[in-house]
Amino acid sequence: MKKVRTAILISGGGSNMAALIAAAKAPDYPAEVVLVVSSSPEAGGIAKAEAAEVPAFAFDHRQYDREGLERAVDAELEKAGVELVCLAGWMRLLSPYLIGRWRNRMINIHPSILPAYKGLHTHRRAIEAGEQEHGCTVHFVRQEMDEGPIIAQARVPVLPGDTPEILAARVLVEEHKLYPHALALVASGQVRVEGEKIVKG
Numbered sequence: 001m002k003k004v005r006t007a008i009l010i011s012g013g014g015s016n017m018a019a020l021i022a023a024a025k026a027p028d029y030p031a032e033v034v035l036v037v038s039s040s041p042e043a044g045g046i047a048k049a050e051a052a053e054v055p056a057f058a059f060d061h062r063q064y065d066r067e068g069l070e071r072a073v074d075a076e077l078e079k080a081g082v083e084l085v086c087l088a089g090w091m092r093l094l095s096p097y098l099i100g101r102w103r104n105r106m107i108n109i110h111p112s113i114l115p116a117y118k119g120l121h122t123h124r125r126a127i128e129a130g131e132q133e134h135g136c137t138v139h140f141v142r143q144e145m146d147e148g149p150i151i152a153q154a155r156v157p158v159l160p161g162d163t164p165e166i167l168a169a170r171v172l173v174e175e176h177k178l179y180p181h182a183l184a185l186v187a188s189g190q191v192r193v194e195g196e197k198i199v200k201g
Helices: 015-026 045-051 066-079 096-103 123-130 164-187
Strands: 004-010 031-038 057-058 084-087 106-110 133-138 150-157 191-196 199-200
Touching: 004 015, 004 045, 004 164, 015 031, 015 045, 015 164, 031 045, 031 066, 031 106, 031 164, 045 057, 066 096, 084 164, 106 164, 123 164, 133 164, 150 164, 164 191
Parallel strands: 004 031, 004 084, 031 057, 084 106
Antiparallel strands: 106 133, 133 150, 191 199
């Protein structure tokens, strides 16, 4: 079974990265993680990647302008023969350069049921709005923030007494299941994009 060569881009602790790496260790999983790239040398996810025996490369984003950083990242992706990119807490806004280079080959996870609550502080905003449900979404990346065809979503209840931290923890449990599921759908070809629509099968 040929596995799709996949890279994960991180900026922090890399919990979703770790979930993807763990899933990809299974012999029948359709993707293999061949590279982790961080925008920060201090990112905790680097040590997790190395412990899992995945090559990790860290840039210091402060030493680059946005496109300069993306060109350097793209060079590493190409060098590693990457076919698919997962954003997992990459906290730099992407320019048209990298999004264009990896169009329909780059996916992202976001902690809300898109299209609701794009951007930051999603858990607090969901609680303040009185939502009954919250969750997470994996989608193909487009230029507009948290836009793009939706691959899969997971939902959790918003419970009385929830704080943003409690709700975030409940959502994160689902993120760690949803992202490997969504990556498998894309890597296996069960989900693809035609125009701006998801096509299954």
